[in-house]
Every structure is written in structure tokens, then in C-alpha cells.
Amino acid sequence: MTFSQGVKAEVIKSLKSIKGCCAASFLTAVLKSIGSLTLEFKRLSFTVESDNHDFLTVCKNIAQTHLQCKAVIESSNVNAKGAAVYGCNFESNLGDKLGLTARGADGLVFCDDLDKLIPDAVCCKRAFLQGLFLSAGSVVIPAADGITGENKLNTKYHLELRFADAAFADAVCAAFAEMDFRKLQRKNHIVLYQKDSEKIADFLVYIGATRGKLKLEDIIIVRSMRNTANRQRNCSIANIDKALDAAARQLEAIKTLKRVGLYANLPFTLKDIADIRLDNPEATLDEIAAILKISKSGANHRFAKIIELADLQEIK
Numbered sequence: 579m580t581f582s583q584g585v586k587a588e589v590i591k592s593l594k595s596i597k598g599c600c601a602a603s604f605l606t607a608v609l610k611s612i613g614s615l616t617l618e619f620k621r622l623s624f625t626v627e628s629d630n631h632d633f634l635t636v637c638k639n640i641a642q643t644h645l646q647c648k649a650v651i652e653s654s655n656v657n658a659k660g661a662a663v664y665g666c667n668f669e670s671n672l673g674d675k676l677g678l679t680a681r682g683a684d685g686l687v688f689c690d691d692l693d694k695l696i697p698d699a700v701c702c703k704r705a706f707l708q709g710l711f712l713s714a715g716s717v718v719i720p721a722a723d724g725i726t727g728e729n730k731l732n733t734k735y736h737l738e739l740r741f742a743d744a745a746f747a748d749a750v751c752a753a754f755a756e757m758d759f760r761k762l763q764r765k766n767h768i769v770l771y772q773k774d775s776e777k778i779a780d781f782l783v784y785i786g787a788t789r790g791k792l793k794l795e796d797i798i799i800v801r802s803m804r805n806t807a808n809r810q811r812n813c814s815i816a817n818i819d820k821a822l823d824a825a826a827r828q829l830e831a832i833k834t835l836k837r838v839g840l841y842a843n844l845p846f847t848l849k850d851i852a853d854i855r856l857d858n859p860e861a862t863l864d865e866i867a868a869i870l871k872i873s874k875s876g877a878n879h880r881f882a883k884i885i886e887l888a889d890l891q892e893i894k
Contacts, residue, residue, distance in 0.1 A: 580718075581717060581718065581719050581790070581793070581794075582716045582717045582718065584789075584790060584793075585711075585717055585782060585787045585790040586630065586633065586711070586712055587632070588786070588787045588788075588789050588790055589708050589711065589712060589785055589786055589787055590630075590632050590633055590636050590712065592708075592786040593636050593640070593705075593708065594636070594639075596640060596644075596705060597701060597705075598644050599699065599701065599702055600701050600702045600704070600705035601640045601641075601643075601644035601645060601705070602644070602645065602675070602676055602702075603697045603702040603703070603705045603706040603709070604640060604705040604706065604708060604709040605637065605640060605641060605645070605672070605676060605709065606676045606677070606678065606695050606706065606709070607705075607706045607707070607708075607709030607710045607713065608626060608637055608709040608712070608713045609624055609626065609668075609672070609673070609676065609678055610678065610695060610743075610746060611709070611710055611713040611714045611741065611742075611746075612626055612627070612628070612713045612714055613625065613626050613678075614626075614627075615670075615673075623667045623668060623669060623670050624667070624668040624669075624670065624672055624673055625665050625666065625667050625668075626665070626666045626668075626713075627663055627664065627665045627666075628663070628664060628666075628713075629661045629662060629663050629664070630712075631651070631664050633712050634651050634664050634665075634666040635651065637649070637666055638650075638651055638666055641668055641672060645672060645675050645676075647668055647669050647671060647672040647675065648668075648669050649666055649667060649668045649669070650666070650667050651664055651665070651666045651667075652664065652665050652666075652667065653665075677689055677694060677695065678695070692745060692746055692749040693749060693753075695749075696749060696750065696753040703753070703754075704784060704785065704786070707754065707784065707785055708785045708786065710739050710750065711739065711785055714739055714740040714741065715737070715738065715739045715740070716737070716738055717736070717737045717738075717778060717781075717782070717790075718733055718734070718735070718736045718737075719733070719735055719775075719778075719793075719794055719797055720733045720734065720735065720797060720801065734773065735773055735774070735775045735778055736771065736772075736773055737771060737772045737773075737778045737781055738769050738770065738771040738772075739759075739769070739770045739771075740764075740767045740768075740769050741767060741768045741769070741770070742766065742767060742768075743768075744768045747761065747768040747770055750770065751770055757772065757777070757780075757781060757784075758772070758774075758777060759771065759772060760772065760773075775794065775798050778794065779791050779794050779795060779798075782794065821862050821863065822860070824863065824881075825855070825859060825860065825861070827885060828855050828881050828884065828885065829855060829856070829859055830888070831881075831884050831885040831887070831888035831889075832852045832855060832856060832884060832888075834888040834891055835852075835884070835887060835888055835891070838891050840887065840891070844884075844887075847880055848880055848883055848884055850870065851866065851870060851877060851880045851881065851884075852884060854866055854869055854870065855881075863877055863878060863881075
């Protein structure tokens with residue numbers, strides 16, 4: 579089961595105790611995002627298709643329990659991935675009860691006031707967003723290898739809601755401005771998306787996916803710890819490289835002084851530290867300072883004098 583499927587399963591489970599005032603908001607989001615009107619045997623009905631049978635079962639139960647609208651789930655066909663696709667058929671009066679359709683002089687008309695479809699009550703707005711996510715949403719988080727902890731698939735944090743109706747997408751974006759959705763066009767769809775891990779975590783809490791939020795936070799913590807460890811390792815490697823480069827330069831300077839015959843006549847303090855460097859070519863400055871029982875800055879100052887003398891010889 580993918581992370582997105584797990585989140586949807588958690589949301590579906592929470593909907594089994596949905597309040598009556600939220601039922602209409604939930605089904606409005608579902609039908610507006612992926613519902614379609616079909617004509618069968620001279621009767622109109624709303625149809626919602628999905629490969630998630632549990633989702634359609636919840637939709638059916640909510641329609642029958644809270645809106646007294648009959649619904650039937652039937653097997654439809656097979657999608658491109660070979661998974662079964664199911665269709666849930668609702669009586670056409672569901673559209674009237676939800677405010678999606680109305681009976682006018684010209685027959686059945688669709689509601690074009692999108693702001694009226696999005697509720698104001700906090701609990702109902704939550705149910706509305708739950709319906710949108712289950713119908714046309716998905717969430718992806720970095721998948722770490724169980725042994726190394728590395729993100730081998732190079733996945734990113736990504737949450738999205740897909741819309742066929744651009745005006746509806748704009749209305750949702752405005753109604754849930756606190757979610758700070760970004761918008762893009764993808765083929766024939768408008769996508770509202772979020773890539774910030776903390777904002778995705780807030781979204782999961784909002785739709786009632788607490789377990790999903792905790793799993794996401796675990797991954798964020800693990801990634802943070804691994805990144806910190808990597809930075810420390812890289813810093814250590816850089817320091818080692820820097821120390822080796824410094825040691826190589828010091829050794830080269832000592833060799834230069836030997837070659838021109840100045841080494842034997844160096845002041846005691848310089849010759850002493852030079853002898854130790856020759857005996858310990860890979861020792862750090864701290865280690866050499868400890869051998870001489872002087873400070874690190876003192877050792878560095880002596881080597882700087884040796885390098886300065888050698889540079890003068892190179893100039894000559």
C-alpha cells in the first residue's frame with residue numbers, strides 16, 4: 579500500500595462517523611470533482627467511478643443514511659493498470675438535494691455559483707476537503723530504503739488535488755487560502771499542489787489523517803538526522819583534507835630548506851617542530867602542538883615562519 583492509499587484508507591475510516599451536517603458537503607465535493615450525469619432507461623442518475631471500492635461504499639452509505647438517496651455500486655471495467663474500476667450510481671434527485679442541479683423551465687440545469695457549493699462551517703469545510711482528496715487527490719513522500727535510510731527513488735514531498743473545472747479549482751483555492759496551494763495546468767486539468775512538508779502535514783491533520791501525519795513527521799526527522807550526519811561527515815572530510823594539504827605544504831617547505839642548506843641552522847624552535855613534522859607527516863596541527871606542549875596557534879605560527887623562509891628561497 580502506498581502512502582497515499584494509506585492516508586485515504588484512514589480518511590475513509592473516519593467518515594463512518596460523519597455528522598449529518600457534513601454529509602452534503604462531502605458528497606458535493608465528490609460529485610462536483612469526479613461525478614457525471616448519465617441517462618439510463620430514460621432516467622438521469624449521477625455516477626462516480628473509482629478503483630477504490632471502500633471509498634464508493636462510504637459514498638453510498640452517506641447518501642442513503644443522511645440524504646435518503648438510493649445508490650448502487652456496480653463493477654464497471656478495468657483500468658490501464660489492470661485494476662477493477664467500480665461505478666456508484668446515485669438517484670438524480672441527489673443533485674437537487676446538494677444544490678448541484680435544479681429543475682428549471684428548460685429542464686435540468688447545473689449550479690454555476692461555485693461559492694455556494696463550498697460550505698462555511700469548519701466541520702463541513704473539512705468534510706468537503708476530505709471528499710476532494712478522496713476523489714481527485716494524492717500525496718507522495720520520500721521513500722527511504724529500510725537499510726540505508728537513503729531516498730533511492732529520489733521522490734519529493736508532493737500533495738495535489740486535480741480539477742477538470744478551472745473555475746471550481748479557483749473557488750477551492752480561495753476558500754482554503756490558508757492551505758497556500760500553488761496552481762498549475764497539466765494537460766486538460768488544473769492542479770492545486772503543495773510541496774512544503776510542514777504544510778502537507780497540516781493538510782493531513784485537517785482531513786483527519788493523523789497516522790499519515792505522524793508517519794510523515796517520522797520521515798522528516800529521519801531525513802533531518804541523516805542530513806545533519808552527512809554535513810558533519812562532509813565537514814570532517816573537508817577538515818582532514820585541509821590538514822593533509824597543510825602538512826604537505828609544511829613538508830615541502832622543510833625539504834626546500836634542506837636542499838639549500840638552511841635547515842641545520844634553523845632556530846631551535848623551528849628546527850624542533852620541523853623534526854616532529856618529518857617524523858609525523860600525517861599528524862594534525864593539534865597533535866604536533868600536544869607533542870611540543872604548546873598551543874595550536876603557536877605551532878601554526880612556527881610552521882608559517884618555516885614556509886615563509888622556504889618561499890624566500892624559491893624567489894631567489
